[in-house]
Amino acid sequence: MFTFFNKKISGPLPKAFCVHLLTIELYNKRKEKIEKVGIHVRRIIFVRHGQSEWNALNQFTGWVDVDLTDIGMKEAHEAGRKLKEAGIELDLAFTSVLKRAIKTCHIVLEDSEQLWVPEVKTWRLNERHYGALQGLNKKETADKYGIQQVQEWRRSYDILPPLLTPDDPHSALNDRRYAQLQKRVVPMGEDLKRTLARVIPLWEDQIAPAVLDGKTVLVAAHGNSLRALAKYMEEISDDEIMKLEIPTGQPLVYELTEELDVIKKYYL
Numbered sequence: 001m002f003t004f005f006n007k008k009i010s011g012p013l014p015k016a017f018c019v020h021l022l023t024i025e026l027y028n029k030r031k032e033k034i035e036k037v038g039i040h041v042r043r044i045i046f047v048r049h050g051q052s053e054w055n056a057l058n059q060f061t062g063w064v065d066v067d068l069t070d071i072g073m074k075e076a077h078e079a080g081r082k083l084k085e086a087g088i089e090l091d092l093a094f095t096s097v098l099k100r101a102i103k104t105c106h107i108v109l110e111d112s113e114q115l116w117v118p119e120v121k122t123w124r125l126n127e128r129h130y131g132a133l134q135g136l137n138k139k140e141t142a143d144k145y146g147i148q149q150v151q152e153w154r155r156s157y158d159i160l161p162p163l164l165t166p167d168d169p170h171s172a173l174n175d176r177r178y179a180q181l182q183k184r185v186v187p188m189g190e191d192l193k194r195t196l197a198r199v200i201p202l203w204e205d206q207i208a209p210a211v212l213d214g215k216t217v218l219v220a221a222h223g224n225s226l227r228a229l230a231k232y233m234e235e236i237s238d239d240e241i242m243k244l245e246i247p248t249g250q251p252l253v254y255e256l257t258e259e260l261d262v263i264k265k266y267y268l
């Protein structure tokens with residue numbers, strides 16, 4: 001037996017609870033606060049890019065700028081349609097500097113008839129840099145190093161993948177789009193902790209102020225940059241974050257209080 005919005009409920013959890021991570025207790029506390037203050041709900045919509053060419057080949061991708069597949073394009077169109085159907089009116093969009101996310105962002109905006117919405121492209125939303133694993137097949141890498149090692153590289157919070165060396169031809173130091181960054185900021189490989197460290201300034205300086213200002217924001221990015229942002233917004237523990245997976249092309253709506261506490265989240 002538990003209470004939800006002042007109602008006593010027994011039996012299995014309502015379906016809505018299965019789609020977000022907040023505890024009932026936390027949910028009720030936030031609900032009380034909402035009722036007291038009478039807040040205006042803020043919204044952020046996450047979309048992970050549609051299937052990429054290297055998703056399809058099961059290759060570690062990271063900062064490699066691969067394109068969407070036809071399936072990925074369809075997923076992005078579907079996401080745009082869902083936003084339109086849900087009547088979500090965006091004010092601002094954020095995306096990475098990688099084409100799979102940028103194209104997804106544009107398709108979503110266009111199909112929801114909001115291509116005019118101002119957008120910010122930033123390296124801070126790039127996929128986690130997979131270091132020397134980039135370009136390797138995930139299954140073959142697991143056969144070579146063991147499933148557990150590969151799972152640690154993929155999902156642990158603070159275990160770095162094998163790093164690139166700065167003189168590696170694939171280093172992002174050779175890529176003009178990162179030329180404005182200080183050399184020591186350009187990663188040779190990242191875990192989720194380091195990904196989060198470069199996502200937080202974007203959240204604090206641009207996303208959060210926009211949402212606080214009442215803007216509905218789209219964040220079209222990558223599996224791990226979105227996991228990092230979700231960890232920060234929802235205060236997910238280092239252990240729990242290992243279990244969070246964000247599927248490609250599925251719009252994920254966060255409803256937030258005016259203080260940016262998460263009220264609920266759900267996929268469209």
Ligand SMILES: O=C(O)[C@H](O)COP(=O)(O)O
Pocket residue numbers: 059060061062127128130154222223224
């Ligand atoms: O960069 C990649 O390889 C993927 O987009 C995300 O991969 P992951 O699920 O192994 O983190």
